[in-house]
């Protein structure tokens with residue numbers, strides 16, 4: 280782990296990601312005593328801001344829990360701001376001076392520097408080149424670099440990025456964030472599966488009929504339309520966030536929680552996934568809400584007027600191995616839907632009918648957000664004189680079980696803490712990305728071809744494209760009203 284005299288440099292410090300996620304996460308860690316009060320935090324960006332102007336920008340997003348207000352000022356006193364270019368030596372030379380001055384002042388023998396690149400990926404290679412040249416050239420130095428998706432838009436662009444970065448920083452020094460891996464319930468998946476015999480024993484094709492991983496957002500592209508139009512929902516959340524959830528849900532048992540052991544198993548299961556069938560998909564794009572109050576996707580001025588970009592997609596993944604042969608795993612994701620919710624639904628096979636007139640299936644639901652929960656739908660006798668059964672929940676809803684005083688770190692807090700501790704488990708390894716792009720690139724190419732499918736329109740605030748029910752049914756999901 281890093282010690283207590285670390286230079287934490289956030290590139291892109293005046294941007295949205297830094298303001299909304301990185302600095303609030305750093306503050307959260309500080310507030311909870313997880314970040315030493317002896318580190319120095321430097322925000323770096325091109326905008327010419329004074330220290331005070333910079334602090335005024337980040338202050339509104341720093342959230343107190345039980346701590347008192349003085350924590351915010353204490354935290355801000357560790358922060359300073361520097362402006363400079365990303366593609367010239369000058370800024371980096373100045374940055375080096377700042378790091379060295381701090382290290383000298385505190386007699387740091389082995390400098391420890393963490394660079395957080397809250398920047399678009401087009402800037403990664405340039406910034407890393409200059410970092411290597413100026414801030415990582417001394418021997419014995421400990422450096423960690425955090426980068427965040429998108430890691431390319433297909434296999435080729437991912438590999439190009441990789442070719443640019445890997446000569447500069449080792450895999451050990453690079454921390455690739457997929458923030459879903461920092462979410463509490465996602466981190467719980469391996470414990471749930473491998474720490475509970477009754478679940479572990481049933482976690483296979485003999486007992487499970489179908490799985491769904493669903494991502495719903497109740498808002499549209501919210502001013503990011505221009506960017507979203509170049510990527511679509513599959514690259515935005517499915518190839519990364521949802522695929523991570525998929526691998527944790529389906530991988531084999533790792534020998535330990537060791538980062539390499541976990542990531543080796545993730546890669547193995549991805550290798551067993553059949554190429555995705557571009558004909559077996561449900562695609563949608565949202566139009567204005569029925570009451571006309573919420574705009575349609577194409578109403579965004581920054582979006583191409585004849586764009587057929589998908590804001591909704593559903594497709595199934597099929598794994599060919601002993602555990603999962605024949606179990607469809609549906610990924611579905613959409614923006615501008617009726618609610619915001621991310622959950623996993625695992626539906627079990629039916630029990631033998633015989634003694635029951637009607638009996639429904641068990642379904643395990645793991646809700647990642649909001650309000651983390653794990654509940655199992657089980658059949659139980661209606662209490663009292665009735666002999667009827669009903670489906671009811673064995674329910675572990677976190678907000679009911681754990682008090683508000685219990686600190687559950689936000690995804691970025693958890694991940695920055697992991698990076699600080701030098702734990703790679705919840706970061707994405709290069710070969711994982713390679714294999715996931717191998718899986719998604721031909722699929723995306725087929726969908727995005729000039730003669731590719733057109734999305735079905737669904738209104739803002741609805742449940743999504745009309746064909747969803749049939750789509751799920753065709754992949755083995757049985758609705759409770761069908762028994």
Ligand code: BG6
Pocket residue numbers: 458496515516
């Ligand atoms: C981001 C996507 O990676 O994840 C966004 O670019 C999406 O479009 C977001 O809204 C979802 O993250 P969360 O943590 O809000 O579920």
